[in-house]
Amino acid sequence: MSTLTSVIPAGFDVAKVREDFPVLKQTIHGKPLVYMDSAATAQKPFAVIDAIRKFYEVDCANIHRGVHELSQRSTASYEETRSKARRFLNSRFTNELIFVRGTTEGINLVAGSWGRGNVREGDEIVVSAMEHHSNIVPWQMLCEEKGAKLRVIPMNDRGELILDEYEKLLNPRTRMVAVTHVSNALGTINPIGEIVAMAHRAGALALIDGAQATPHMKVDVQALDADFYTLSGHKVVGPTGIGILYGKSKLLNAMPPYQGGGDMIKTVTFERTTFADLPHKFEAGTPNIAGGIGLGAAFDYLGTLGLDKIAAYEHELLLYGTEVLSRIPGLRIIGTAREKAAVLSFVMEGIHPHDIGTVLDRQGIAVRTGHHCAQPVMDWFHVPATTRASLAFYNTTAEIDALADGLGKVKEIFS
Amino acid sequence: MVDDLYQEIILDHSKHPRNCHAMDDATRKAEGFNPLCGDKLKLYVKMEGDIVKDASFMGSGCAISTASASLMTESLKGKTRDEALKLLEKFHDLLTTDTPVGKDLGKLVVFCGVRDYPARVKCATLAWHTLKSALNGAAEPVSTE
Numbered sequence: 001m002s003t004l005t006s007v008i009p010a011g012f013d014v015a016k017v018r019e020d021f022p023v024l025k026q027t028i029h030g031k032p033l034v035y036m037d038s039a040a041t042a043q044k045p046f047a048v049i050d051a052i053r054k055f056y057e058v059d060c061a062n063i064h065r066g067v068h069e070l071s072q073r074s075t076a077s078y079e080e081t082r083s084k085a086r087r088f089l090n091s092r093f094t095n096e097l098i099f100v101r102g103t104t105e106g107i108n109l110v111a112g113s114w115g116r117g118n119v120r121e122g123d124e125i126v127v128s129a130m131e132h133h134s135n136i137v138p139w140q141m142l143c144e145e146k147g148a149k150l151r152v153i154p155m156n157d158r159g160e161l162i163l164d165e166y167e168k169l170l171n172p173r174t175r176m177v178a179v180t181h182v183s184n185a186l187g188t189i190n191p192i193g194e195i196v197a198m199a200h201r202a203g204a205l206a207l208i209d210g211a212q213a214t215p216h217m218k219v220d221v222q223a224l225d226a227d228f229y230t231l232s233g234h235k236v237v238g239p240t241g242i243g244i245l246y247g248k249s250k251l252l253n254a255m256p257p258y259q260g261g262g263d264m265i266k267t268v269t270f271e272r273t274t275f276a277d278l279p280h281k282f283e284a285g286t287p288n289i290a291g292g293i294g295l296g297a298a299f300d301y302l303g304t305l306g307l308d309k310i311a312a313y314e315h316e317l318l319l320y321g322t323e324v325l326s327r328i329p330g331l332r333i334i335g336t337a338r339e340k341a342a343v344l345s346f347v348m349e350g351i352h353p354h355d356i357g358t359v360l361d362r363q364g365i366a367v368r369t370g371h372h373c374a375q376p377v378m379d380w381f382h383v384p385a386t387t388r389a390s391l392a393f394y395n396t397t398a399e400i401d402a403l404a405d406g407l408g409k410v411k412e413i414f415s
Numbered sequence: 416m417v418d419d420l421y422q423e424i425i426l427d428h429s430k431h432p433r434n435c436h437a438m439d440d441a442t443r444k445a446e447g448f449n450p451l452c453g454d455k456l457k458l459y460v461k462m463e464g465d466i467v468k469d470a471s472f473m474g475s476g477c478a479i480s481t482a483s484a485s486l487m488t489e490s491l492k493g494k495t496r497d498e499a500l501k502l503l504e505k506f507h508d509l510l511t512t513d514t515p516v517g518k519d520l521g522k523l524v525v526f527c528g529v530r531d532y533p534a535r536v537k538c539a540t541l542a543w544h545t546l547k548s549a550l551n552g553a554a555e556p557v558s559t560e
Contacts, residue, residue, distance in 0.1 A: 352477035354452050354538060355421075362417040371453045384453040384475055413421055414430075414478065 012313045017305065018394050020045040031364030034399045039184050039343055039390030040368050042215055042237045044298075051297035052239060055290045063289055064263055064280075078289050081296030082279070085244045088299045089229060090220040095278040096252065098245040099287050103211040104134040106230030106245035107178070109282060110207055111138035113255045114228075115176075121147035124173045126204070128153040128161055128190075129380055130183040133373045135209045139178055153179070155380065159186040159335040163194065170202035177206045181213035185374040185388065186335025187318075187343030189213070196225050205251070211235050215392065216314055216341050218307040221246050233291060238298030242291030245282075252278050259284040310393045314342040317391045321400045328407055334386050342391035345372075348407070351414045353387040359413060360387075363406045419528040420535070421478065424486075429478035434471040434488035441471075443552065447545030449537055454480050458545045460491075467491045467499055472545075477538050479529065484542035486522055496550055503543050510536050 018024055021043045026033050035043060055077070061070035063078050085097045100106045119125070125139045129152055136150075143150045151174075153166040161179075170177075177199035181192050192208055199206040207228040213219055214231040221229045226246070233242040247255075257264055257275055261284030266274040275281045302310065321344050325331055330349035348356060357369035368388045371378045378384060389403055438459035447456040456474035460467060470488040474481075487506075491499055502523075508514050510529050529539045 354477040354535070355479070358420065358532060358535060359417050370451060375453065378453060384455070413417070414426070 012309050012393075014313070014394065014396055018396075020047070020301075021394055022046060022049070024394060028364040028366070029362050032402075034363075034365040034395075034402050036389040036391060036395065036399070036403065037366045037368050038215070038392035038395075039212060039235075039372075039388065041234045041240065042392055043394065044237055044239070044294075045301050047301045048238055048294045048297045052290045052294045055293045062286055074289055074293075077296065078287075078292045081292045081299070084296045084299040084303075085246075088214075088219075088303070089231075089244070089246055090222055091246050092222060093249055096246055096249045098247065098252070098279045098282045099292055100230070100243045100245045100282075101241050101288070102232040102234070102243035103209055103230040104232075106228075106243055107135055107207065107209065108138045109245055109258045110228050110247070111142045113258045113282075114205075114251065115139075115142040115146075117254075117256060119143075119146045119148050119175050122173060123148040123175045124151050124169075124171070125149070126151045126153060126166070126169050126174055126177045126179075126199075128166075128179045129155045130159065130161070130186055130188060130374065130377050131178070131180055132184050132209065132211070133375070135178050135180060135207075136376070139176075148175075149173075152376075155188075158337050159183065159188045159377075159381075160337045160339075161188075161190055161195070163191070163198070166195070167198060170198060170204065172203060174199070174202050174204040177204050178209070179206070180209040180211075181219070182210075182216065182341045183335065183374075183377070184212045184343070184390075185345055185372040185377045185386070186337065187340045187345065187390075188335060188337035189217075189339040189341055191339075192226070193224050196227075200225065212341065212343075215302075216307075217311045227251055233295040233298065236295075236298050237301060238295040239288075239291040242288045242295050244295075249278060252282070257284070258282050261285045263287075305393065313393050314391060317395055317397065317400065318342040318344070320397050321389065321391065321403075324400055324404045325407075328404065328411075330411070331407070334381050334383065342395075344389045344391070345386045346388075347383050347386055348410070351410060353385045355414060356387045356407070356410050359410045360403070360406045363402070363409060365403055365406045367403075420532055422525045422528065424522060424525045425478060425482040428482035428485040432472075432481050432485040434485065435473060436471050437473055438469065438471045441469075443549040445545045445549035447474075447541045447548070449476075449480070449541050451537060452477065454538070454541060456480070456484060456541055456545055458484075458542065458549050460546070460549050462496070465495045465497075467494050467496070470546075472542065476541065479526075479535055479538040480541050483526065483539045486525075487542045487546065490521060490523060491546070499546065499550060503547060506543055507540065510539055 059073040061074045063075040086094045151169045196206040205227040208226045210231045215236045229246040234240040264284040334345045353369035441459035442462045443460040454476040459471045461469040470491045472484040
């Protein structure tokens with residue numbers, strides 16, 4: 001239906017890449033699956049699935065304690081992921097990378113551990129208007145407990161943060177600026193380097209929610225000078241239930257443990273416990289070992305494809321998708337930032353996103369409908385919900401055409 | 416097919432909802448909320464003794480939830496409180512069980528297609544959850560979660 005021709009960056013063979021993702025080879029309600037919900041969770045390549053299978057079939061043992069062969073193998077591959085995470089985020093030290101369940105736990109860890117010791121009555125925490133609930137609620141809970149104040153950086157009609165307003169919020173009481181690198185609901189890529197620098201000039205720290213950025217672009221925590229940076233494994237084609245929290249070692253060393261238990265101690269008596277050094281101080285209990293190993297395979301996979309190539313290809317998809325959707329009468333794209341990841345959030349006049357989602361599903365097209373765990377974003381744009389097609393490097397322009405056809409069917413039913 | 420879900424009556428009631436207005440002399444009011452999709456609904460009921468004399472609603476929602484509220488308010492008028500609550504139970508069974516479709520549901524049988532769309536059951540029941548709360552005089556907004 002489209003006459004647009006898309007320029008695909010040289011060296012990115014999407015047909016070949018799709019062969020790596022078994023889940024994509026299926027039909028849904030008799031139609032080929034068109035998966036456009038990668039901002040919720042990305043699909044997994046064989047490399048990740050095989051790594052998890054190998055762990056359970058060949059290497060399964062608990063880590064950090066056994067002297068036997070299997071325990072040494074599983075410890076080595078689990079810890080290898082930490083080194084891969086160091087390269088993935090370009091942190092200075094490997095022990096600055098803490099395994100967590102995902103971005104949500106990473107933020108809760110910082111709000112709980114750092115926040116408890118460093119936030120006092122009358123202090124201020126700054127978040128932005130486009131945060132996911134996971135980067136609002138932990139700070140809100142902390143503020144309530146401490147009598148601190150939560151302040152919000154506003155955004156403009158395009159869904160871009162207004163930095164002049166942000167500057168006005170900063171003051172000597174600001175302790176932390178917690179902002180997302182890329183918005184899950186709008187796709188906006190925030191100028192994180194600048195946001196961090198402004199926080200530092202005001203004497204505050206900066207935590208960056210990297211859940212949506214890490215699947216789509218090269219991240220360098222040292223270049224950004226972020227104090228904390230979090231990612232979720234399942235968004236970067238890895239398993240669910242595993243993620244990484246990066247923190248500057250100086251800060252992490254000064255923070256109390258997050259949870260108590262095994263693996264996070266040096267010595268325990270009933271009188272006194274001494275805690276392990278980084279990173280284990282923050283890793284109580286047997287972790288998600290298979291998840292950690294799978295995440296390592298995911299880092300390798302993305303590294304082989306090349307995040308620069310992924311970003312370039314996805315940008316082509318975004319331009320193509322924006323063009324195709326803009327031609328549909330009555331459709332309004334929500335989130336039109338100049339710097340944007342491949343997220344197409346939209347509303348259609350007189351048609352509720354849930355109805356759009358159901359009709360698309362019956363055509364094999366998986367999109368997300370609702371508030372995307374970002375209710376304040378929906379309120380700001382005065383919509384109860386949106387339909388969101390979030391694209392990944394395994395999507396194609398033909399699938400975007402299928403989406404447009406599907407939306408044609410939606411209009412047929414509801415107009 | 417998706418047309419089984421979006422039957423003509425449902426589309427008609429979603430595009431032209433009946434009883435979609437506030438009611439100044441309502442004797443019972445309640446608010447419903449579906450946190451999954453953000454849909455909100457205000458329900459107004461006017462009781463005369465034990466009889467539902469009038470019912471209306473306001474809110475924004477999907478085709479299923481709007482049509483459900485519209486058809487519900489139509490079907491309530493003239494029913495006693497107990498009859499209304501019984502209808503609620505039957506409607507719920509229609510959506511969530513495989514029991515044969517009862518004759519006494521009237522027009523509400525058009526929602527039988529929702530059975531095959533488990534993710535949409537809450538859209539169809541929001542108005543009815545809110546009704547229960549209105550009839551029971553609950554003060555807090557009712558949530559489908």
